[in-house]
Amino acid sequence: MRTTLLLTFLLIYSISNFSQSEMSVKPDFWSGKAIYQDGKKLSISNALEIAKNNSEVIKNLKSARTNRTIGDIIAYPGAIAFGYTLGLSLNSHENAPDPNWGVGGIGAGMMVGGMILQGNGNKKLKEAVRLYNSSLNGNSNALKPELNIIYSENGLGISVNF
Numbered sequence: 001m002r003t004t005l006l007l008t009f010l011l012i013y014s015i016s017n018f019s020q021s022e023m024s025v026k027p028d029f030w031s032g033k034a035i036y037q038d039g040k041k042l043s044i045s046n047a048l049e050i051a052k053n054n055s056e057v058i059k060n061l062k063s064a065r066t067n068r069t070i071g072d073i074i075a076y077p078g079a080i081a082f083g084y085t086l087g088l089s090l091n092s093h094e095n096a097p098d099p100n101w102g103v104g105g106i107g108a109g110m111m112v113g114g115m116i117l118q119g120n121g122n123k124k125l126k127e128a129v130r131l132y133n134s135s136l137n138g139n140s141n142a143l144k145p146e147l148n149i150i151y152s153e154n155g156l157g158i159s160v161n162f
Helices: 002-020 044-050 055-090 101-137
Strands: 023-028 032-037 040-042 146-152 155-161
Touching (some): 040 044
Antiparallel strands (some): 032 040
16 A cells, blocks of 8 residues: 555656656657657657647647648658659669659659648747747746856956846
8 A cells, every 4th residue: 555655656746747847849860850858758649748738839739740740641652752763763774664753753742842841840849849838937038137257358247148
């Protein structure tokens, strides 16, 4: 009983700490851009669960997921069609079939269109993370001046950064 209670307490504590920290968007090999929180990669579904009380963040995350999914569905077949056509054109074997550049052109167009949609999805992802982080920090537009003492070739000085 004590271990169950202790594990439950630790789980609730870790979830509450996990949900209160800031998110960031970093480059990822497989997905292009990914959401990270406390050094751990989050899926968009996990981010939706964490930000369940903020409707604007949820709207941007869902839009990002939709754009990225549709972009993937369009870009990958287009890249395959373009790559196959390009490979046929580079083939110097005498029995090789002639490339159909109509299919290759359509594939290239699909690939570019899908990449544009994926880029829009990444922008929405960054916007959602920015909105989530600003909701944690309160008013993010408030001026936060920093006073620094600097030294240069002209001597000692004070720098105020906003």
